[in-house]
Amino acid sequence: MSYNAALTDLIIKMADDELIQGHRNSEWTGLGPVMEEDIAFSSMAQDKIGHAWALYRILHENLEGKDPDTFAFHRPEKDFKCSHLVEMPNEEYGFSLMRHFLFDHAEAIRYESLLDSSFEPFRILSKKVKGELKYHTLHANAWITQLSQAGEDSYQRMQAALNNTVALAAGIFEASPEYEDTLVTERVYPGEAILYQRWLDRIYPILVKASLNLPDPKTITPAYGGRQGIHTPYLQPLLKEMGEVFNLDAEASW
Amino acid sequence: MYGGGYIFDEPNKKQLREEEQHDEPEKLAAFEERIARGEKIESGDWMPAEYRRQLIRLIEQHAHSEVIGALPEGTWITRAPGFKRKLALIAKVQDEIGHGQLLYNAAETLGKSREAMINDLLSGKSKYSNVFNYPAETWADVAVIGFLIDAAAIVNQVANAKGSYGPYCRALERICYEESFHLKQGHDAFIELATGTLAQREMLQDALNRWWQPIMHFFGPPDKVSSHSEKLMQWKVKMASNDDMRNQFLDAYVPKIWELGLTLPDPALRKNEATGRWEYTDPDWDEFFRVINGGGPCNAERLQVRKWAEEHGRWVRQALMQPAERKAFPVA
Numbered sequence A: 001m002s003y004n005a006a007l008t009d010l011i012i013k014m015a016d017d018e019l020i021q022g023h024r025n026s027e028w029t030g031l032g033p034v035m036e037e038d039i040a041f042s043s044m045a046q047d048k049i050g051h052a053w054a055l056y057r058i059l060h061e062n063l064e065g066k067d068p069d070t071f072a073f074h075r076p077e078k079d080f081k082c083s084h085l086v087e088m089p090n091e092e093y094g095f096s097l098m099r100h101f102l103f104d105h106a107e108a109i110r111y112e113s114l115l116d117s118s119f120e121p122f123r124i125l126s127k128k129v130k131g132e133l134k135y136h137t138l139h140a141n142a143w144i145t146q147l148s149q150a151g152e153d154s155y156q157r158m159q160a161a162l163n164n165t166v167a168l169a170a171g172i173f174e175a176s177p178e179y180e181d182t183l184v185t186e187r188v189y190p191g192e193a194i195l196y197q198r199w200l201d202r203i204y205p206i207l208v209k210a211s212l213n214l215p216d217p218k219t220i221t222p223a224y225g226g227r228q229g230i231h232t233p234y235l236q237p238l239l240k241e242m243g244e245v246f247n248l249d250a251e252a253s254w
Numbered sequence B: 001m002y003g004g005g006y007i008f009d010e011p012n013k014k015q016l017r018e019e020e021q022h023d024e025p026e027k028l029a030a031f032e033e034r035i036a037r038g039e040k041i042e043s044g045d046w047m048p049a050e051y052r053r054q055l056i057r058l059i060e061q062h063a064h065s066e067v068i069g070a071l072p073e074g075t076w077i078t079r080a081p082g083f084k085r086k087l088a089l090i091a092k093v094q095d096e097i098g099h100g101q102l103l104y105n106a107a108e109t110l111g112k113s114r115e116a117m118i119n120d121l122l123s124g125k126s127k128y129s130n131v132f133n134y135p136a137e138t139w140a141d142v143a144v145i146g147f148l149i150d151a152a153a154i155v156n157q158v159a160n161a162k163g164s165y166g167p168y169c170r171a172l173e174r175i176c177y178e179e180s181f182h183l184k185q186g187h188d189a190f191i192e193l194a195t196g197t198l199a200q201r202e203m204l205q206d207a208l209n210r211w212w213q214p215i216m217h218f219f220g221p222p223d224k225v226s227s228h229s230e231k232l233m234q235w236k237v238k239m240a241s242n243d244d245m246r247n248q249f250l251d252a253y254v255p256k257i258w259e260l261g262l263t264l265p266d267p268a269l270r271k272n273e274a275t276g277r278w279e280y281t282d283p284d285w286d287e288f289f290r291v292i293n294g295g296g297p298c299n300a301e302r303l304q305v306r307k308w309a310e311e312h313g314r315w316v317r318q319a320l321m322q323p324a325e326r327k328a329f330p331v332a
Helices: A002-026 A036-063 A068-073 A095-112 A120-148 A152-173 A177-185 A192-209 A237-242 B027-036 B049-074 B083-108 B114-123 B139-160 B164-196 B198-217 B231-233 B242-259 B285-295 B298-319
Strands: B270-272 B277-279
Touching: A002 A036, A002 A095, A002 A152, A002 A177, A002 A237, A036 A068, A036 A095, A036 A120, A036 B049, A036 B083, A068 B083, A068 B270, A095 A120, A095 A152, A095 A192, A120 A152, A120 B298, A152 A192, A152 B298, A237 B049, B027 B285, B049 B083, B049 B114, B049 B139, B049 B164, B049 B298, B083 B114, B114 B298, B139 B198, B139 B242, B198 B285, B231 B277, B242 B277, B285 B298
Parallel strands: none
Antiparallel strands: B270 B277
């Protein structure tokens, strides 16, 4: 029972992150700095939202969860477990790009760790997702490197974006104290502390190549709270917008 | 997807230079013979200046229509009800941007840069399909646009794909292929509402009533007043008359709408079985020209959104132009 509860908690955390990050990516459709970026962010939005859908289906099919549409579009804010990073509004492309870089590497590392999970649906999903994330991270790395080496203005923007997002991104790795031991002992995944370290190891050389200065991890205070249902003021309006049509009649078929 | 049948006249078209007004008769004759034989003209080939000018205008307006056309539906991506609709809508709107990209590339082969075209869009010099100057007020509008505006655009684009300019035709072939999927997703969303709850049906009927006039406008003014010359038809720049395309659209889609028990806001709409032509009340053409000239409900809003994207993305585009400039790694 507590195993199922722990698994459910992890899946909701992962799925909510994907859904909200996908939502934010999709907001760039039609507004990108160049058409090619418009198209790229739309593609990644589809992949993220697709991952969320797959995870909610796992919940529905294996762990007595609600059907994915109802669960995603008709759930109160306090029951969401996404991290604060994905909740933040886009505002500027530099911010969205840096968030995409930090989020996608975290996601890639998480799914890599699930390739030999004891939970079979994770093993199947992570095999599929791996191929997509390869391109997402390649895209992020290429842009981060290019824009950080294209003059002072662009460099300053990228460094400021990194400074503004790194603590938020560290919040992705907020463990749920009541479930973490079970998940690690049952070999569902290696645990948040290990994933956090792997993530730092992964992004550091890319940031060095881009000449960006990663703040000393010891000085970072991760933005925790999202995993416990405590959110930024930006999530509620996003959820209201996302469910605007669906909740006109949640019983109807749309 | 969104190229309308109508090529708008641009307000400040340049007077052709003296020598361009008189194409060399022998070259012109050979060019026209090639077109008559069904050959495609390619970008390096000799072509009359007027042919080049009209094609740039046509393809550029088509490209702008794709990019601006992404906006009314794009605002519903974040509100689309359920995973299936959400994913389909993102993919669909993304395709439209991709079509814009293909078309800008095709127009560039005629000598006008993407940047110049976008500048002309933002300054109001270059037009786009009028239909996107109307608001998408409810989710049902997304279904009506996805089904009927895409269907109307397909009628026009299938015709244009048989035109004489190779790069445009090849872009259109790919576009039409994707459009047929758009039409399916629009039709699916449309049927879902048409066969849904009373509130869903009412929402759809309301959207249909509001969109009917813009749809009738879509193919442009009636042939009897349309100023486009026979020359464009002879050169296979324009492939079908406005009235013929409108008739083809009505013939294919009005029965589908009526079958679902929905109505259209024109009591005179009927097919004359004797002539095979559809009869209808002429839509308000003064309104059509008012909207072209900036007086539609959303003209200002659409351009403002594009201007936002241009201004906020400028530093990125400028950065892309910079030769990679290695910065010293700051000492931590």
